[in-house]
Amino acid sequence: MKVDSIKNGFVIDHIPAGKSMELYSLLGLEELDCQIAIIKNAPSRLMGKKDIIKIDADIDLSLEVIGFFDSGITVNTIKNEELVSKTHMELPLKVENVCKCKNPRCITSTEQELSHIFRLTDRENKVYRCLYCDSKLKSFI
Amino acid sequence: MRSLIDILELTTKELDELIAVAEDIIANPAKYAEVCKGKKLATLFFEPSTRTRLSFEAAMYELGGNVLGFSEANSSSAAKGESVADTAKTISCYADIIAMRHPKEGAPLVASMNASIPVINAGDGGHNHPxxxxxxxxxxxxxxxxxxxxxxxxxxxxxxxxxxxxxxxxxxxxxxxxxxxxxxxxxxxxxxxxxxxxxxxxxxxxxxxxxxxxxxxxxxxxxxxxxxxxxxxxxxxxxxxxxxxxxxxxxxxxxxxxxxxxxxxxxxxxxxxxxxxxxxxxxxxVLNGKYMRMALILKLLEVEVK
Missing domain, CATH: 3.40.50.1370 (Aspartate/ornithine carbamoyltransferase)
Structure with missing residues (x-):
């Protein structure tokens, strides 16, 4: 399958197979009017199968959101059709307005204007807790 | 400027210092009787708590300070729908330090992020009560x-x-x-x-x-x-x-x-x-709680007692 190479933009690689649409939506890519290719179930030596998203535009891509989604993802930055950097994701220390706190006793449940902020409290087990009430983030996305 | 939302924000050294100040207050109450003269504690109690509120108020009075505030949400602007952030900003114009109890977990943290004066968490739901x-x-x-x-x-x-x-x-x-x-x-x-x-x-x-x-x-x-x-x-x-x-x-x-x-x-x-x-x-x-609240108010207001 041939997908045109991109001039200026990003290749989000090593997305777990079947998860690209979730990430697409999380990054708000549906709002862009540039060319975007979503490749599902591409063969991968390391992962068996993987998804890839190619974005042909130099957008302000949130690495924080991608790292939070899956720290195994790599982001390749393309400028003038050349690969200029390959970034391996890390779990971000804090994520803002990516997930909502589900604790009905949390102040965010009644004060709508507050940002929903989760901080990483256990890197090994990928545990995030609400900044305000310390509730563990259960459903990840 | 420091607030106290969670007990783990204090180091063991700071805990030991607070305990030492509290014990000095017990031994020498007269030395501390006027040290907060002219300072005001706002007790913002969005749910009733007789003991904690009175303990804070007694603590501030024994330091020579004054107290203002409310003891239930119905008598505050929260009843009109004011946010915790706005309440904290407003009270910062009137008082020198806030003690806040709120039924929602994290409300005192939100207050501390918006106030220009120290905030003490006096209990936020089932969450913290430092x-x-x-x-x-x-x-x-x-x-x-x-x-x-x-x-x-x-x-x-x-x-x-x-x-x-x-x-x-x-x-x-x-x-x-x-x-x-x-x-x-x-x-x-x-x-x-x-x-x-x-x-x-x-x-x-x-x-x-x-x-x-x-x-x-x-x-x-x-x-x-x-x-x-x-x-x-x-x-x-x-x-x-x-x-x-x-x-x-x-x-x-x-x-x-x-x-x-x-x-x-x-x-x-x-x-x-x-x-x-x-x-x-x-x-x-109960009595020790009042002395520790006195020591904490002094620490957060950065009052030096010689």
Whole structure:
């Protein structure tokens, strides 16, 4: 399958197979009017199968959101059709307005204007807790 | 400018300093009688709490300061829909320090992020209540002489009891502490506290359902209330409720040097006959709470006392 190479933009690689649409939506890519290719179930030596998203535009891509989604993802930055950097994701220390706190006793449940902020409290087990009430983030996305 | 939202924001050095100031206040009350003259404490209590609010107010008056505030949400702008952030910004124009109780978890943190004056968390739902832990620590220090080297039993509702969770977290930073967790299976200490605090800090602990079996080992017994609504069925509640009521008979095997603590309010989990026992320290805890709040107000207002 041939997908045109991109001039200026990003290749989000090593997305777990079947998860690209979730990430697409999380990054708000549906709002862009540039060319975007979503490749599902591409063969991968390391992962068996993987998804890839190619974005042909130099957008302000949130690495924080991608790292939070899956720290195994790599982001390749393309400028003038050349690969200029390959970034391996890390779990971000804090994520803002990516997930909502589900604790009905949390102040965010009644004060709508507050940002929903989760901080990483256990890197090994990928545990995030609400900044305000310390509730563990259960459903990840 | 510092606030206090969670007890773990204070280092052990700072805890020890607060305890030292509180003990100096107890020894030399006259020295502190005017040190907050001209300063105002705002007590913003969005839910009723007689003891904590009066403790804060008494603390500020004994430092020579003044107090303003409200004691229920209905008498504040919250009833009109004002946000915690706006309330904090507004009160910052009137007072020098805030003590806030709120039914929603995290509300005092939101206040501290928006206020230009220090905020003390006076209890946010079932989440944190750091000044109760300060009261507990001063009580242990005064009754035992040290915050290290003893066996402490926590009895009753260890699942929902925020005072138990905070005290365990604070004590985990001191040495040679052995923890005995006494509760019905339904109200056991949550796994994350067991793993993240006790196991992570290599604190020796045992879990049991029987208070009598561990009574002779305890240096401190921290009682909490077992509430009917925490049980899944009435039969379990009836079966277990009396196991966690402290009576003179159950104390027969206890050490003469035992210290009995309770965050109060008590319903029936400590028999009133024990109140006159010299080992009962729960009303001293109340008094110690006021002294620790005085020490905390001085620290956060950065008042130097010579």
């Amino acid at each position: 000044t109760q832990t300060l009261a507990d620590l001063l009580t242990i220090k005064r009754e035992k002489g040290s915050l290290s080297g003893y066996t402490i039993g926590f009895c009753g509702d260890l699942k929902f009891g925020r005072t138990v969770h905070s005290l365990i977290a604070a004590l985990s930073r001191y040495e040679n502490i052995k923890v005995v967790l006494i509760s019905p299976d339904e109200l056991k200490l949550p796994d994350y506290i067991r793993k993240d605090i006790l196991e992570k800090n290599n604190i020796e602990f045992i879990q049991t359902e029987s208070l009598e079996s561990v009574m002779p080992e305890l240096d401190i017994l921290y009682m909490t209330r077992v509430q009917r609504e925490r049980f899944f069925n009435e039969a379990d509640y009836i079966r277990l409720k009396d196991s966690y009521i402290l009576t003179p008979k159950k104390l027969e095997t206890a050490k003469g040097s035992l210290t009995i603590m309770h965050p109060l309010p008590r319903v029936n989990e400590i028999s009133v006959a024990i109140d006159s026992d010299p080992r009962a320290a729960y009303f001293k805890q």
